[in-house]
Amino acid sequence: MSVRQANRFGFGINQSRQINYDTSxxxxxxxxxxxxxxFRLCFACGGCSATCTAGExxxxxxxxxxxxxxxxxxxxxxxxxxxxxxxxxxxLVCPRGVNTRNVVAMTAEAIRKLDxxxx
Amino acid sequence: xxxxxxxxxxxxxxVAGMEAAGSLAEMGYRVTLIEKGQDPGGHLLQWxxxxxxxxxxxxxxxxxxxxxxxxxxxxxTSTVVEKIRHHGHDVIVNLSGGTEERADAVIVATGxxxxxxxxxxxxxxxxxxxxxxxxxxxxxxxMGKVAKADGTLPSRVGFVHCVxxxxxxxxxxxxxxxxxxxxxxxxxxxxxxxxxxEVFCFYMDMRMYGPYYEELYRExxxxxxxxxxxxxxxxxxxxxxxxxxxxxxxxxxxRPLKMEVDLMVLMVGMEMSKQGAGLAVASGLETGVNRFLxxxxxxxxxxxxxxxxxxxxxxxxAPMNITDTISHARAAVTETVRYxxxx
Numbered sequence: 001m002s003v004r005q006a007n008r009f010g011f012g013i014n015q016s017r018q019i020n021y022d023t024s025x026x027x028x029x030x031x032x033x034x035x036x037x038x039f040r041l042c043f044a045c046g047g048c049s050a051t052c053t054a055g056e057x058x059x060x061x062x063x064x065x066x067x068x069x070x071x072x073x074x075x076x077x078x079x080x081x082x083x084x085x086x087x088x089x090x091x092l093v094c095p096r097g098v099n100t101r102n103v104v105a106m107t108a109e110a111i112r113k114l115d116x117x118x119x
Numbered sequence: 120x121x122x123x124x125x126x127x128x129x130x131x132x133x134v135a136g137m138e139a140a141g142s143l144a145e146m147g148y149r150v151t152l153i154e155k156g157q158d159p160g161g162h163l164l165q166w167x168x169x170x171x172x173x174x175x176x177x178x179x180x181x182x183x184x185x186x187x188x189x190x191x192x193x194x195x196t197s198t199v200v201e202k203i204r205h206h207g208h209d210v211i212v213n214l215s216g217g218t219e220e221r222a223d224a225v226i227v228a229t230g231x232x233x234x235x236x237x238x239x240x241x242x243x244x245x246x247x248x249x250x251x252x253x254x255x256x257x258x259x260x261x262m263g264k265v266a267k268a269d270g271t272l273p274s275r276v277g278f279v280h281c282v283x284x285x286x287x288x289x290x291x292x293x294x295x296x297x298x299x300x301x302x303x304x305x306x307x308x309x310x311x312x313x314x315x316x317e318v319f320c321f322y323m324d325m326r327m328y329g330p331y332y333e334e335l336y337r338e339x340x341x342x343x344x345x346x347x348x349x350x351x352x353x354x355x356x357x358x359x360x361x362x363x364x365x366x367x368x369x370x371x372x373x374r375p376l377k378m379e380v381d382l383m384v385l386m387v388g389m390e391m392s393k394q395g396a397g398l399a400v401a402s403g404l405e406t407g408v409n410r411f412l413x414x415x416x417x418x419x420x421x422x423x424x425x426x427x428x429x430x431x432x433x434x435x436x437a438p439m440n441i442t443d444t445i446s447h448a449r450a451a452v453t454e455t456v457r458y459x460x461x462x
Binding site: 043044045046047048049050051052055056061063064092093094095096097 | 241281285286287288323349350351352353354366367368369370373374375376
C-alpha cells in the first residue's frame with residue numbers, strides 16, 4: 001500500500017523525526033568549522049537569538065541553527081540561514097566569542113555549494 | 120609546645136585566613152593575621168544566610184571569630200600585605216604603611232572580589248535603580264525587607280545567572296561555582312518573604328555541584344514555585360511604565376522572550392581580588408589564565424606556591440564555597456606545618 005493509499009484510509013505513515021546521526025551529513029559543519037573555528041565554542045546560551053532583531057519577527061534562530069549544523073540536519077535551515085541581515089549584534093553578546101556573523105556567512109556558502117554538489 | 124617559637128603570617132582575614140590562623144594557633148604556632156578591612160570576616164560579613172540549608176551566616180561568623188580568639192594570634196587590621204619575599208630561612212612581608220614583618224612561613228588568603236556589575240553595561244547596573252547585585256539583595260535580607268528603590272514591594276523578581284562568569288566579553292571564562300546555588304537560595308528567600316511575588320531564574324546551566332544543592336533546586340520548584348528559563352539574558356531596559364524589561368531567548372521553547380520585572384538581581388561572580396593580584400605581581404607569584412594564583416600542582420599541590428615558605432588558602436586560588444574554603448585552609452595549614460617541620 002502506498003503512502004497516499006494509506007492516508008485515504010485514515011492511516012498516516014510518518015517519516016521518522018529522529019536525528020539519525022549515522023546517516024546525517026555533516027559536511028556543512030566541517031566546512032564552517034574549518035573556515036570559522038570559533039564555531040566550536042557555542043554553548044547554546046541563546047544570547048545571540050535573544051538580541052537578534054530578525055528573530056523577533058521571523059523564524060530565525062542562530063542558536064538552534066548551530067545545533068542543527070552540528071547534527072547534520074541541513075534541510076531545516078536551508079531557508080532560515082538566508083534571513084540573517086548580518087547586523088552583527090549577536091557578536092557583541094556572545095559570551096564565548098563566536099564570530100557568529102561569519103558562521104552565518106560560511107553556512108550559507110556551504111549550503112550553496114552543497115546544493116551544487118561542490119561540497 | 121613544639122611550634123611555639125615559629126611564626127606564620129596569614130595574609131587576609133576572610134574565611135580562609137581566619138580558619139588557617141585558628142588551626143595554626145591551636146597547634147602552637149604564633150600567628151599574625153593581616154586584614155585589610157576594619158574587622159576580619161571578609162565577604163561573609165555581608166551575608167545573611169548560607170546555602171544550601173539557609174542557616175544564618177552569623178553561625179559561621181561566630182565559629183570563625185571564636186577560632187581567632189586565641190592567645191597565639193595577633194590581628195592587624197586596616198593593613199595590606201604588599202609584597203612577600205623569601206630570605207634565607209625567613210619569609211619577609213612588606214605591609215602597607217611601610218613596615219616589614221618576618222615570619223617562618225606565610226599563608227596567602229587574599230580571597231576574591233565580586234565582579235563589578237557596571238562592566239556588563241547591557242544589564243543596566245548603576246543606570247536603572249532596580250538592578251541590584253546578589254550581595255545587595257543579601258543586605259536587604261539582613262534588613263528584613265526586599266523592596267524596589269522607591270520602597271514599594273516587587274511583584275516579580277528576575278535572577279540573572281553568570282554575570283561576569285563564563286563570559287569572554289569580560290575576560291572571565293571561568294565558572295564562579297557558587298552563584299547558581301546562591302540564586303536558588305535567594306529565590307526561595309524572596310518567595311518566603313513575599314509570597315505574592317513571582318520569581319524567575321535565567322540560567323545557562325544549573326550547576327548544583329555540592330551536597331544538597333540539587334535537593335535545594337528541587338525544593339525551589341516543588342515547594343516555592345520558582346520558575347526557571349534557560350537562556351542568557353542579552354539586555355535589560357526600562358519601559359514607559361518604569362518597569363525593567365528583560366530580553367532573553369527561552370532556548371527550550373526556541374523563541375525569544377521578553378518579560379517585565381520589578382527587580383533584577385545580578386548573580387555577580389568571583390574574580391581574583393585586586394589586592395591579591397597586586398601582591399602576586401609585586402612578589403613574583405605566578406597567576407593562571409583565570410588570574411587567580413597558580414598553585415604548584417592542581418591535584419596534589421593545590422596549597423603550594425612556587426616560592427619557598429609561601430602557601431595558599433581559599434579563593435585566592437579559585438572560586439569556592441565556604442565548606443571548601445575551610446577545608447582548603449586546613450590543607451594549607453598541613454602543608455605549612457610539614458614545611459616548618461622539615462626545614
